[in-house]
Amino acid sequence: MQNKLSFHQSSASLEIIGLPDYSNNENNDQISIISQWKLNIVDKPLIEGKIEHLGPIMDAFYIYSNLLIKNEIPIYESKLIDIKADNLNIHNIVLKSSKPNVKPLVLKIGNALLSDTINCFDQLNESPKVRIKKTDIITKNSKKLRFGLNNKVKLLNFFIPPFIAICSLILFSSYFIYFNSPFENIEKKELNKS
């Protein structure tokens, strides 16, 4: 008997069918060996496939959604799936079958359905009951983040106080150049006496 897990978000639902890995002492309700998955979007044809297709499709949606909001050209193309923006509100998805002589499936979805689908994938990624190779696209820190605020604050705290101290020491000590040195005067007097 196979396990079935569903993730719903408004007009989209993702169904995962598979078995637990008993050799790994997993619970009966766990899914580690995925045999099939189905993505059902209201008013759109059913999308289904094998485990090897799920990861690339999820990655495609995540990469595309990132491009969409980062002011970059929102186009994603691969052997399995193409996603392009018709305009800011409509997205064109082309799913290519791995079987020969099967026409690609073309879907047009709006922003609402796109965010529903992304949220279904998020739920799957966060589910403790399904063990899949988790995508790191969503949680991967950007370069800007890694070298951003955190490090900036630490670096500033580390370098600025000694820098200011050295600068003020130089400024302060440079004023003494213009003052008479008492030792110099004493030396001159002693020289005159002798």
Add this chain to the structure above:
Amino acid sequence: MLLILETIDLNGIQSLYSLSNRLNLNNVLPNKVTIWKLRNNNPLRKSYVTNNIKLKEFDALIRITVEMSKYLYPYIREILKSKEDIEEDSVIWNDFNKRFIELINERFNIDSMRVKKLLNQAENEETIIKSLLILSFCISNQGYQKLKNFLYDF
């Protein structure tokens, strides 16, 4: 982002404060004034002040934004959906845009060129849609991390 959420939730300021209590952020955001002061770090605001926002305050604002997006997701979704049908009269979108412009007029420095762009209904569309999309993508448990990444890349 917070102004977009406030456009949807008429009682936005109170909701933000209630959420900060629920998320146990009282030590960082003890009252509504603190939230207001932090929001004044936005240079586009009329009452802009440089307060040097701290990292924990920035994190707290992200947490309440994500939490509020979760509650308002059905509304965010409907606003996005109403913009999709070009032929249909997008009443929800128009209402949302109108209120957004009202809030911008009330809170932001309208002499700024960037604010003027936000006030123009023809030009603010892209900014609003992208902001709504960011909020709608960040309603999961990992939403905090996602929003943080989006904001740094924005």
